[in-house]
Amino acid sequence: MERVSVFIDGENFLYGIKSINKFYTDFNFDFKRYVNFITKSRKLIEIYYVIAPLKQDLNPSLYTKQQKFLSRLKKEGINIILCKRTKRDNMDGTQCHKIKEDDIRLALQMQKDAYDNKFDVALLFSGDGDFVPLPEYLSKKGKKMEVVYFEGHTAVTLLRVCNFRSYLINKKIINKFFYRNN
Numbered sequence: 816m817e818r819v820s821v822f823i824d825g826e827n828f829l830y831g832i833k834s835i836n837k838f839y840t841d842f843n844f845d846f847k848r849y850v851n852f853i854t855k856s857r858k859l860i861e862i863y864y865v866i867a868p869l870k871q872d873l874n875p876s877l878y879t880k881q882q883k884f885l886s887r888l889k890k891e892g893i894n895i896i897l898c899k900r901t902k903r904d905n906m907d908g909t910q911c912h913k914i915k916e917d918d919i920r921l922a923l924q925m926q927k928d929a930y931d932n933k934f935d936v937a938l939l940f941s942g943d944g945d946f947v948p949l950p951e952y953l954s955k956k957g958k959k960m961e962v963v964y965f966e967g968h969t970a971v972t973l974l975r976v977c978n979f980r981s982y983l984i985n986k987k988i989i990n991k992f993f994y995r996n997n
Contacts, residue, residue, distance in 0.1 A: 817857040820934035821850050822921050824941035825866030826914050831942065831965030835986050842884040845994040847891045852992070853938070853963070853982055860934050862893045865921045867900040867914040887994075896920050918945050925949060929956045936961060939977070942969025950976045 825841060832839045850862055866885075871878040885895055898916040925937050929952070937953060939946060942964040950960040962969070962977040965984050974981055 817935045818860050818933070819854045819857045819936045819938055820860045820925075820928055821854075821862040821938045822925050822940065823862070823864045824917060824921055824939070824943060825864055826917055827941040827943050827968075831968045831984065832989060834965055834968055835989055839989060842880055843993050844989065845992045846888065846893065849988070849992040850938075857936070861928070863896055863921070863924055864888055864893050865896040865898060865917050865924075867898040867917065870900060896924060918943060922946065922949055926952060929953055929958050932956075934958065936979070938963065942973060944970030944973055947972050947976055 823846065828844075829841045832841055832844065846862065846864070850859065864885075868885075869878045869881045889895060898914055898920055901913055901915050921939075921941075925939075926949075928934055929937065935958060937949070937958060937960045939949070939960060940963040942962070947970065953960050959979045960977050961980040961982070962973060963982045963984060964974065
């Protein structure tokens with residue numbers, strides 16, 4: 816039985832879901848149920864969710880929602896990998912906060928788990944072209960990489976190198992896997 820580990824680029828997922836509907840958020844997506852749906856008869860080993868915490872002082876309400884979301888993920892057995900959020904100056908003099916280290920932390924965790932032979936298939940939730948070199952490394956370790964992506968928000972080169980399986984998330988999938996408290 817194939818062993819699958821899941822690696823979710825939280826920021827990439829958020830932008831993807833907002834591309835379908837600007838009011839959607841990752842806070843309402845049932846990652847655990849969706850992952851179980853797409854891994855089906857394979858053995859699920861780990862799920863990692865990589866994100867940076869929001870700044871509490873900038874938006875206390877959104878910060879609280881994110882903390883509740885992360886707590887729910889942890890209760891569901893999803894491993895949270897926290898990155899940094901740094902302040903940047905824009906050309907127009909305004910400031911914004913950008914996530915740093917997320918791609919590298921995700922890639923390093925995937926490589927470490929491949930080296931430790933924890934999975935046969937890495938399932939990447941991201942359309943970021945920065946991840947294109949990962950399947951080459953994984954194939955040298957006898958591993959495969961599959962990708963979960965949003966249409967129009969994925970590097971074509973990533974889809975080409977993850978040629979085993981890919982999963983498109985569209986509005987129908989989002990609505991089917993919205994998180995509902997039982």
